Amino acid sequence: MNYKEITEKIRERARELLATKKVGVIIGWAQGSTPQKTHPVFITNPDDVEQLVWNKFCYNNLSEYLNRQEIRAYGRMGIISKGCDNKAIVGLLQEFQIEEKDIYIIGVVCEGMGEPEPLDKCRFCDVHTPVLYDELIGEQVDIQPEEGHFADVEKIEQMSREERWEFWQKEFEKCIRCYACRQVCPLCHCRRCIVDKNQPQWIDLSSHPRGNFAWNFIRAFHLAGRCIECGECERACPMNIPLMLINKKLIKDVQELYEYRAGYDPKAVPPISTWREADDESFII
Amino acid sequence: MIIQKDKLFALLEKLKSGGKRIIAPTKRENILLFSEIGSTDEIIQDYINTRLSLKGFFLPRSEPILEFRIHQKNVEYTTVLEENIKPTVVFGVRPCDAGSLPIMDKVYTWDYIDEYWVKRRESTIIIAVSCLDCDEACFCTSLGLDPGSTKGSDILLTPVGNDTFLVEIASDKGKKLVEDNAELFAEGDADKDSILAPVRQKLGKKFDLSSIQPWLQENFFHKFWEQNTLYCIGCGVCTFVCPTCHCFDIVDEGTVSGGKRMKLWDACQFRTFTIHASGHNPRARQDERHRQRIEHKFNYYPKKFGDTLCVGCGRCVRYCPVDLSILRILTMISQLSQTGSQTSRAEEK
Numbered sequence: 001m002n003y004k005e006i007t008e009k010i011r012e013r014a015r016e017l018l019a020t021k022k023v024g025v026i027i028g029w030a031q032g033s034t035p036q037k038t039h040p041v042f043i044t045n046p047d048d049v050e051q052l053v054w055n056k057f058c059y060n061n062l063s064e065y066l067n068r069q070e071i072r073a074y075g076r077m078g079i080i081s082k083g084c085d086n087k088a089i090v091g092l093l094q095e096f097q098i099e100e101k102d103i104y105i106i107g108v109v110c111e112g113m114g115e116p117e118p119l120d121k122c123r124f125c126d127v128h129t130p131v132l133y134d135e136l137i138g139e140q141v142d143i144q145p146e147e148g149h150f151a152d153v154e155k156i157e158q159m160s161r162e163e164r165w166e167f168w169q170k171e172f173e174k175c176i177r178c179y180a181c182r183q184v185c186p187l188c189h190c191r192r193c194i195v196d197k198n199q200p201q202w203i204d205l206s207s208h209p210r211g212n213f214a215w216n217f218i219r220a221f222h223l224a225g226r227c228i229e230c231g232e233c234e235r236a237c238p239m240n241i242p243l244m245l246i247n248k249k250l251i252k253d254v255q256e257l258y259e260y261r262a263g264y265d266p267k268a269v270p271p272i273s274t275w276r277e278a279d280d281e282s283f284i285i
Numbered sequence: 286m287i288i289q290k291d292k293l294f295a296l297l298e299k300l301k302s303g304g305k306r307i308i309a310p311t312k313r314e315n316i317l318l319f320s321e322i323g324s325t326d327e328i329i330q331d332y333i334n335t336r337l338s339l340k341g342f343f344l345p346r347s348e349p350i351l352e353f354r355i356h357q358k359n360v361e362y363t364t365v366l367e368e369n370i371k372p373t374v375v376f377g378v379r380p381c382d383a384g385s386l387p388i389m390d391k392v393y394t395w396d397y398i399d400e401y402w403v404k405r406r407e408s409t410i411i412i413a414v415s416c417l418d419c420d421e422a423c424f425c426t427s428l429g430l431d432p433g434s435t436k437g438s439d440i441l442l443t444p445v446g447n448d449t450f451l452v453e454i455a456s457d458k459g460k461k462l463v464e465d466n467a468e469l470f471a472e473g474d475a476d477k478d479s480i481l482a483p484v485r486q487k488l489g490k491k492f493d494l495s496s497i498q499p500w501l502q503e504n505f506f507h508k509f510w511e512q513n514t515l516y517c518i519g520c521g522v523c524t525f526v527c528p529t530c531h532c533f534d535i536v537d538e539g540t541v542s543g544g545k546r547m548k549l550w551d552a553c554q555f556r557t558f559t560i561h562a563s564g565h566n567p568r569a570r571q572d573e574r575h576r577q578r579i580e581h582k583f584n585y586y587p588k589k590f591g592d593t594l595c596v597g598c599g600r601c602v603r604y605c606p607v608d609l610s611i612l613r614i615l616t617m618i619s620q621l622s623q624t625g626s627q628t629s630r631a632e633e634k
């Protein structure tokens with residue numbers, strides 16, 4: 001199926017699901033302000049489904065909206081879901097943020113986003129067909145992930161401690177603390193983020209090196225073993241800070257240490273939420 | 286009057302050796318930002334606009350306003366201001382950004398005089414450069430500005446080819462700068478209008494500004510807001526990249542023995558912006574928070590100060606992670622007001 005056919009199919013299914021009241025809202029993408037952009041859209045009226053599109057620019061991870069009260073108020077949420085977004089739904093189910101009955105997943109087979117170049121994440125994607133869905137649109141594609149998924153992380157690992165420090169200092173210096181990285185992240189779902197807690201103020205809100213380091217590290221650490229690598233934080237960052245390098249380092253470590261990758265199995269117990277008496281605790285000082 | 290590029294850069298070098306901080310567009314870790322230059326070689330000249338506006342040089346992202354020390358029950362403090370004011374020249378400012386400065390002056394001087402803002406403004410010279418190109422996010426012309434407007438500048442330069450700039454003096458500060466360095470400037474003229482004609486044509490007029498405020502006044506409860514702005518994720522991008530957004534927060538940071546009181550950028554799009562101590566949030570929904578952004582810029586500010594709290598620089602359009610384009614919102618409002626579609630309070634959702 002090509003983009004046009006998938007778009008038609010999405011509209012047809014959205015119309016049907018809304019008309020039969022199987023869902024109260026369809027979360028999808030609509031044509032954006034330029035031909036190279038789309039924006040998220042919430043369709044509640046079957047007559048509005050023509051707004052829905054599927055093309056190479058459906059960047060936003062719509063799973064972000066599943067946890068928003070204003071959207072939940074529409075009723076059962078139908079969501080158009082590509083593979084990477086879909087992994088976030090797995091995370092939200094594992095963490096009891098949503099229940100299966102609250103959502104209806106229209107999975108879409110995705111050949112990759114971005115033009116002319118595919119997004120970096122799409123080059124290494126192994127979920128062109130989503131993991132979890134109530135129904136699927138599109139035919140299975142056989143696109144193998146490229147080699148070298150962690151090559152960029154390894155480059156940083158090979159730097160000396162001083163070089164790494166300098167690298168990150170320069171990058172974090174740019175951070176303006178807009179929290180787009182947090183707001184866009186489907187798994188940054190705390191009602192009150194630690195950085196918004198001010199009694200006491202755990203993390204300095206100022207953009208000085210201490211504040212920016214604290215913020216960027218805490219954000220990444222809190223996603224350890226949870227980040228599903230959708231790349232939205234990095235895409236959203238207005239200052240082009242390579243946040244995926246940190247996320248991918250954590251993903252790599254969790255994979256090596258616990259043989260766990262987030263977002264593939266809603267029944268799996270994430271390493272961060274489990275404990276065994278026999279666990280190695282030698283790292284605790 | 287004209288100036289050659291080498292003379293212009295000589296002027297900047299001269300001002301620098303005279304003790305002024307020179308700020309210009311530079312590449313920093315792959316993005317274009319205004320920053321202090323060590324030499325004119327660092328200046329980038331081929332750009333639509335910088336990632337952040339120049340507001341950070343008057344209202345920094347975060348700055349200490351006082352330092353305090355606590356000894357048992359005594360608290361001593363010292364204010365921090367003068368050492369943070371540096372004589373500055375900003376070069377390469379686009380006319381939209383220069384135009385934002387008088388708009389911000391009104392906010393910071395109408396009642397309480399914000400010394401931080403005012404003193405920095407006084408000690409800064411703005412050398413703006415007209416735009417010969419724009420992108421699809423730019424919309425200065427729809428707001429009564431222009432790629433060659435002098436509003437907010439001390440000197441406006443328009444590139445006229447052959448490394449030559451047409452010089453327009455736009456303030457007393459600018460006049461003095463030219464007089465003090467007269468040897469670097471030369472007699473000459475150029476047809477600014479014909480130079481700017483292509484970019485003006487490309488910009489066009491994207492909506493009717495006069496229709497926006499009346500519509501906003503009538504349609505606070507219109508379903509438009511829910512339909513078109515609820516997908517805002519409530520980050521600080523649009524506010525922080527914006528040259529005219531000016532809200533700040535005051536927080537203390539430090540330890541039991543002392544610390545600093547910091548002034549930080551804040552954003553009405555954050556959920557915590559309006560939360561009361563009781564836990565009640567008068568702008569509980571994201572579409573309500575987004576409505577505030579539009580109402581403030583195109584209704585409340587105009588009502589109070591008779592100007593618009595937006596210069597059409599397009600930054601918020603370019604960098605919004607969910608493509609919630611203010612340009613699109615304004616275009617839609619302008620169209621709605623023509624078709625007369627309004628829902629009264631009674632019909633509200």
Ligand code: SF4
Nearest residue numbers: 083084110112122125
């Ligand atoms: S990572 Fe996979 S599912 Fe996600 S946009 Fe890229 S190709 Fe599509």
Ligand code: SF4
Nearest residue numbers: 185227228230231233
């Ligand atoms: S941390 Fe970034 S890549 Fe990971 S889930 Fe969140 S937005 Fe996606």
Ligand code: SF4
Nearest residue numbers: 175176178179181237
């Ligand atoms: S999105 Fe980028 S600039 Fe904004 S807080 Fe996150 S890292 Fe900092």
Ligand code: SF4
Nearest residue numbers: 517518520523554605
């Ligand atoms: S409009 Fe865009 S940039 Fe502004 S707060 Fe909403 S999501 Fe962030």
Ligand code: SF4
Nearest residue numbers: 527595596598599601
């Ligand atoms: S609202 Fe947007 S276009 Fe207007 S001045 Fe601010 S950043 Fe520029």
